[in-house]
Amino acid sequence: MNTIYTIDLMNTVYTIDLTLKPTTFDLWHVCLAGTVALLLLILIVLLISRAMCKKKPAIQQAVQIPEPVVKVVEKIVEVEKIVHAPTPEPVVLKEATPDAALQLLGLLQKEARFIDFIKEDITAYSDADIGVAARVVHEGCNKAVNEHFSLAPIRSEQEGSKITLPDGFDASAVRLTGNIVGAAPFTGTLVHKGWQVTNIRLPKLTQGHNAAIIAAAEVEL
Amino acid sequence: MSEQFIHEQPEATKSNVVQGASNEQKRFSVGIDLGTTHCVLSYADLSKIDDEEFTQQVMAIPQLTSPGAVEDKAQLPSFLYQAHPAELAEGSTSLPWTAKPEYLVGEIARNLGSKTPIRLVASAKSWLCHAGVDCKSPILPAEAPDEVERVSPFQATTAYLQHLRDAWQNQHPDAPLERQDVVITVPASFDPAARELTVEAARAVGLGQAILLEEPQAALYSWIEKSQGDWRKHVEVGDIILVIDVGGGTTDLSLIAVTEKDGNLELTRVAVGDHILLGGDNMDLALAYTVKAKLEKEGKRLEPWQIQALTHSCRDAKEKIFNNSEVDNIPLVVPNRGSSLIGGALRTELTRDEVNRVLVEGFLPKVPASDKPISRPRTGLRTAGLPYAQDAGITRHLAAFLAKQQSATDELKDINLPEHATFLHPTAVLFNGGVLKANALADRLMDVLNSWLKAEQAPEARLLAGADLDLAVARGAAYYGFVRKGKGVRIKGGTAASYYVGIESSMPAVPGMAPEIQALCIAPFGMEEGTQQELPDDEFGLVIGEPVRFRFFASNIRREDKVGTRLDYWTDQELDELDEIEITLSEEGRKPGEVVPVHLCAAVTEVGTLELQAVSQKDNGRWKIEFDVRAGDEQ
Numbered sequence: 012m013n014t015i016y017t018i019d020l021m022n023t024v025y026t027i028d029l030t031l032k033p034t035t036f037d038l039w040h041v042c043l044a045g046t047v048a049l050l051l052l053i054l055i056v057l058l059i060s061r062a063m064c065k066k067k068p069a070i071q072q073a074v075q076i077p078e079p080v081v082k083v084v085e086k087i088v089e090v091e092k093i094v095h096a097p098t099p100e101p102v103v104l105k106e107a108t109p110d111a112a113l114q115l116l117g118l119l120q121k122e123a124r125f126i127d128f129i130k131e132d133i134t135a136y137s138d139a140d141i142g143v144a145a146r147v148v149h150e151g152c153n154k155a156v157n158e159h160f161s162l163a164p165i166r167s168e169q170e171g172s173k174i175t176l177p178d179g180f181d182a183s184a185v186r187l188t189g190n191i192v193g194a195a196p197f198t199g200t201l202v203h204k205g206w207q208v209t210n211i212r213l214p215k216l217t218q219g220h221n222a223a224i225i226a227a228a229e230v231e232l
Numbered sequence: 233m234s235e236q237f238i239h240e241q242p243e244a245t246k247s248n249v250v251q252g253a254s255n256e257q258k259r260f261s262v263g264i265d266l267g268t269t270h271c272v273l274s275y276a277d278l279s280k281i282d283d284e285e286f287t288q289q290v291m292a293i294p295q296l297t298s299p300g301a302v303e304d305k306a307q308l309p310s311f312l313y314q315a316h317p318a319e320l321a322e323g324s325t326s327l328p329w330t331a332k333p334e335y336l337v338g339e340i341a342r343n344l345g346s347k348t349p350i351r352l353v354a355s356a357k358s359w360l361c362h363a364g365v366d367c368k369s370p371i372l373p374a375e376a377p378d379e380v381e382r383v384s385p386f387q388a389t390t391a392y393l394q395h396l397r398d399a400w401q402n403q404h405p406d407a408p409l410e411r412q413d414v415v416i417t418v419p420a421s422f423d424p425a426a427r428e429l430t431v432e433a434a435r436a437v438g439l440g441q442a443i444l445l446e447e448p449q450a451a452l453y454s455w456i457e458k459s460q461g462d463w464r465k466h467v468e469v470g471d472i473i474l475v476i477d478v479g480g481g482t483t484d485l486s487l488i489a490v491t492e493k494d495g496n497l498e499l500t501r502v503a504v505g506d507h508i509l510l511g512g513d514n515m516d517l518a519l520a521y522t523v524k525a526k527l528e529k530e531g532k533r534l535e536p537w538q539i540q541a542l543t544h545s546c547r548d549a550k551e552k553i554f555n556n557s558e559v560d561n562i563p564l565v566v567p568n569r570g571s572s573l574i575g576g577a578l579r580t581e582l583t584r585d586e587v588n589r590v591l592v593e594g595f596l597p598k599v600p601a602s603d604k605p606i607s608r609p610r611t612g613l614r615t616a617g618l619p620y621a622q623d624a625g626i627t628r629h630l631a632a633f634l635a636k637q638q639s640a641t642d643e644l645k646d647i648n649l650p651e652h653a654t655f656l657h658p659t660a661v662l663f664n665g666g667v668l669k670a671n672a673l674a675d676r677l678m679d680v681l682n683s684w685l686k687a688e689q690a691p692e693a694r695l696l697a698g699a700d701l702d703l704a705v706a707r708g709a710a711y712y713g714f715v716r717k718g719k720g721v722r723i724k725g726g727t728a729a730s731y732y733v734g735i736e737s738s739m740p741a742v743p744g745m746a747p748e749i750q751a752l753c754i755a756p757f758g759m760e761e762g763t764q765q766e767l768p769d770d771e772f773g774l775v776i777g778e779p780v781r782f783r784f785f786a787s788n789i790r791r792e793d794k795v796g797t798r799l800d801y802w803t804d805q806e807l808d809e810l811d812e813i814e815i816t817l818s819e820e821g822r823k824p825g826e827v828v829p830v831h832l833c834a835a836v837t838e839v840g841t842l843e844l845q846a847v848s849q850k851d852n853g854r855w856k857i858e859f860d861v862r863a864g865d866e867q
Contacts, residue, residue: 114301121298127573136574144574147567150548212304219323220300229569 110222114213117225118159123151126225159212165205174201260404260412261288263450263709264396264442266389266430268357269480269513270307272706273396276714278413286457286719288710290703293399295338299324305339306703308395312353312388313341314373314381329402335383335391346540350376355481356388358618361419361426361507364811368429390433397437410438413713417705419484420446420504420728423786423810424842425859431841444840445712447705448475448486449501449723451664454708455699456721464497466696467660469646472502474658474693476630476677477705478665483508483626485633487656488723491646501725503640503656504788505633506808510621512667515591518624519546519582522590523564527580538578541566549582550591554670560584588672596676597625601655601684604632627680631655634684636789636805643791653688662696669701726758727836730793732807734783749783751799751807755834755842757791764835765795766847771831774846777824779816784859785809795834815846815857830855 119125128148133141156162165184168174176185178195184205187197216222259279265272276288292304299320313336315325325340327333336344345352353372360367362385370382383391393416400409416439418430427444434442445453452475456463467473471490477483485505491498520543524534534542542564549562561583568576605623623629634655641647641656649657661678668674674695682692700707715722732751754767774780785807787793799807817828830846833854837843844857 124567124573127571131572131574133574140574140577143563143565143577143579144567146563146565147573147577214297214301214303215294215328217300217302217324217326219321 110216111213113222113225114216115159117222118155118214119152120226122155122158123148125152159214160208161210162206163209165207166201168201168204170201170204172201173198258411258413259407261710261713262400262409262412262414263288263445263706263711263713264393264414264416265447265450265703265706265709266357266392266416266418267310267479267705268355268482268511269310271310271392271396272307272703273400274703274706274710275412276710278714278717281714286711286714288707290706291400291403293338293396294328294402295395295399296325296327296336296340297338298340298343302327303339308338308392309342310337310354310357310388310392311341311345312337312356312372312383312391313344313348314351314353314376314383315344316351319344327398329398333395335388337391337395347537349373351380353383353388355618356385356392358481358509359385360389360429361422362618367425386429386433389430390436393433393439394437397439410441413716414439414442415445415450415709415712416442417445417447417450417709419482419507420448420486420501421484421507422446423507423859424731425811427841428859431839443838445709446486446501446504446725446728448477448484448504448662448664449488449725450705450708450712451475451477451699452488452499452662452708452723453711453715454704455662455696457707457711458698458700467497469497470648471659472641472647472656473499473660473662473696474634474681475662475664476668477663478626478667479511480513480666481509481511483510483621483629485630487637487640487658489641489644489647491644497721499721499723500644501723501728502644503633503637504728505629506788508621508629509618510624510626510629512665514620514624515595515667516543516547516550518590518594519543519550519587522586523580523582527578532578534578537569538566546582550587551670553582553584553587554672592672592676595624596627596673596680598680598683599625599627599631601631601635601687603628604635605629627677630677630681631684634658639789640791650688650690653690655684655688657685657688657690658693659691660696661693663699664701664704666702724760726760727755727842728757729786729788730757730790731755731834731842732785732787732799733813733832734785735798748800751785751802753793753795753797753799754832754844755836756794757787759834759836759842761836761840762838764833766833767795767831769796769831771829771849772846773827774815774817774830776817776822776826776828779814781812781814783809784811784813811859813844813857813859815855817846817855828853832857 116126120127124144124147128144166174175196175198176187180195180197184207187199188202189199191197259277260275261278262273262275265274271293273291273293274288275291276286281287290306292306293308294302294304295308297303297305315336323331325332325336341352345354350373356372359365359372365371365385367385368387370384370387372383372385372388373380376382397409414434416430416434418427422430430444431442434440452473459466467490469490469492473488473490475484475486475488477485483505484507486501487503489500489502491500520539523542523546524539527534545564545566549564552562553559561581563579563581566578567573570576603625605621605625605628607622621629637656638649638653639656641649658681661681663674663677668677678693678695685692711720714720730753732753734749735752736749752767755765759765772780787802787807790806793799815830817830822828829849831849833845833847835843835845842859844859846855846857847853
């Protein structure tokens with residue numbers, strides 16, 4: 012960018028030079044030439060300084076981006092340190108109980124033939140056939156999910172609208188992406204309204220019920 | 233297991249007696265809707281209720297939904313499944329209160345039964361009111377092979393009540409249901425025998441204190457409760473409210489008049505309709521058969537399981553079409569039963585046109601007010617099934633009901649029917665039952681009714697808004713428990729029919745002719761709960777130890793007959809013959825074979841059942857007359 016400007020300037024100077032073949036040369040001409048030269052000088056200074064200004068943020072960003080990266084690296088190192096350290100308390104991660112997951116698979120299979128659909132090789136079928144099956148799956152999943160979960164959006168605002176997040180917002184409920192700089196309150200565009208389960212009504216299981224059997228084999232007599 | 237539970241019960245009751253000895257007040261008012269297809273229990277905590285504010289909740293009923301899974305649902309499907317011993321894994325049928333329930337009821341019964349109908353007991357309630365069968369003999373499932381253990385309609389009803397009671401006990405261990413106010417609803421069209429059986433079923437699960445309420449009345453109570461005192465602004469003196477209750481299996485009609493007494497509005501139930509076995513299930517089946525016919529035209533043969541699946545998807549599709557005016561057709565897919573989902577699926581669609589033609593035109597045809605349901609003579613040999621309505625036209629049944637009840641309000645001075653009226657003119661309508669949630673059906677019903685009214689220059693009937701069509705009956709029943717404490721307006725009613733016994737007249741016998749029979753009125757129309765009427769003049773000589781049977785009749789239009797009125801002649805419309813009644817004079821302190829002169833006495837109990845007694849003239853000894861005598865038929 013900078014170079015282009017300079018070439019332009021040189022051209023201008025060159026053109027001025029060409030037309031400035033004086034027939035007479037008096038004090039007015041001197042003054043005029045001086046003024047033109049001065050204006051050009053101011054112009055050059057202005058343009059350069061503007062170009063410099065434009066460059067600055069880019070430089071800042073370039074400087075800032077590496078910063079978090081550096082931080083993350085530091086954090087990882089810290090975690091590693093904790094793991095290796097003998098004394099501090101170990102972090103106990105919650106283990107998901109397999110029963111609930113199996114139950115959900117069972118419900119989706121029962122209502123929506125979910126496993127049948129996923130396990131089938133669909134390459135041989137036409138889109139029309141798959142579409143017919145998709146109706147069964149969609150309808151059933153919808154029923155199974157609505158029956159056992161109450162779902163609500165996390166943000167009630169229209170997707171695509173600007174929203175402002177105050178200091179101390181719940182980072183697990185709202186995820187920031189993109190140009191994350193500065194401090195809260197953050198203003199940005201709501202890309203996805205989010206979903207949360209407000210109530211869950213999974214069937215209770217009887218003792219000794221084998222949840223791993225998500226669909227019993229069926230034999231008609 | 234259930235036995236063990238019963239054994240534990242007195243313990244709990246005892247401790248509660250000690251605790252609540254000073255406080256005899258019942259804490260909860262509980263309403264039980266014992267429906268043909270679903271049961272609902274709603275309850276209110278009376279100790280938390282101020283004089284005006286009434287709040288209640290519907291109990292979540294834990295029930296097995298599939299083997300090994302228990303879910304809470306607001307409704308308990310009224311189905312019972314007789315599983316094969318090898319069918320279910322050990323321990324997969326436990327409930328929160330018992331490891332092995334005596335009967336499988338609720339969602340699991342319906343689910344298993346949809347694939348194995350020969351083991352499914354459904355519509356037990358309709359059997360209770362089915363003349364000609366013994367409701368205490370094991371007859372259900374009717375179509376089952378011999379090796380399937382059968383239950384009686386009475387046992388099935390008891391099993392549903394038992395489940396509701398156990399679920400309550402599990403959630404309210406310190407407030408046993410047998411110590412609460414319990415109201416159980418029955419169709420207004422239930423005959424005395426069916427009401428008696430319902431009360432007996434309640435007694436069998438320890439709910440001896442339960443009282444009965446007619447379902448259409450419960451629906452109106454619920455509407456009154458929901459209006460929060462505003463109901464007086466929506467009805468006025470002279471109104472006749474028509475309650476139309478179209479449930480899953482039955483259609484029930486009632487008329488309630490609004491009158492004035494001492495400046496207060498009064499509600500009187502003036503008429504109830506016949507027991508019509510016609511409801512939402514018929515509609516779903518009708519749609520499935522329409523779609524089946526369409527598929528067969530395309531050369532596709534359907535197996536029974538496919539028709540079953542089709543009925544299910546028709547129900548969902550119908551609701552979508554009714555609820556969304558922009559949708560004109562809904563694709564129906566019946567997938568393959570095997571694990572291969574894609575390919576082999578049956579695909580068709582249900583169009584708005586078909587739904588309108590089959591449901592709106594088929595079930596609610598535009599007919600004149602003078603129309604009557606078509607009834608074909610029954611074929612001589614009837615299969616052992618329920619007497620389903622032969623005419624699916626609900627509007628025809630409604631027309632016949634209103635015409636038949638034209639003089640229902642003659643004795644009420646606040647209600648004046650125009651001279652030229654050919655049927656009773658309702659001024660307001662209250663809907664009940666899930667079927668009428670569909671606007672297309674509700675609107676059509678109002679249109680047809682209003683067209684009849686318009687033809688007789690009567691003002692259009694208005695729809696009473698704000699009813700909760702699915703839960704109103706249970707909610708209204710719980711509210712009734714509160715009303716009975718004198719806290720709100722009470723619908724007056726009494727018996728919905730007058731009752732007669734058949735007496736052979738003393739005429740010379742004519743060969744080849746059955747002896748002429750007279751109908752002797754023993755209970756007049758509108759007998760209030762807690763009242764009794766004696767018939768001292770007509771004496772019968774009964775032989776000790778020998779059962780004597782009488783033919784028994786009811787009329788829901790003869791309001792003027794008094795106790796002792798004898799009818800020599802009546803039309804089929806006037807009197808309906810019910811099951812025979814039976815008197816057996818026990819031998820206690822008497823000689824077998826002795827003839828005792830008795831007279832008859834009719835009473836309506838506080839519970840809401842009719843009780844007939846034979847009273848000895850000599851020593852005032854009393855014997856109960858049994859309604860449900862069908863039990864003796866097979867002996």
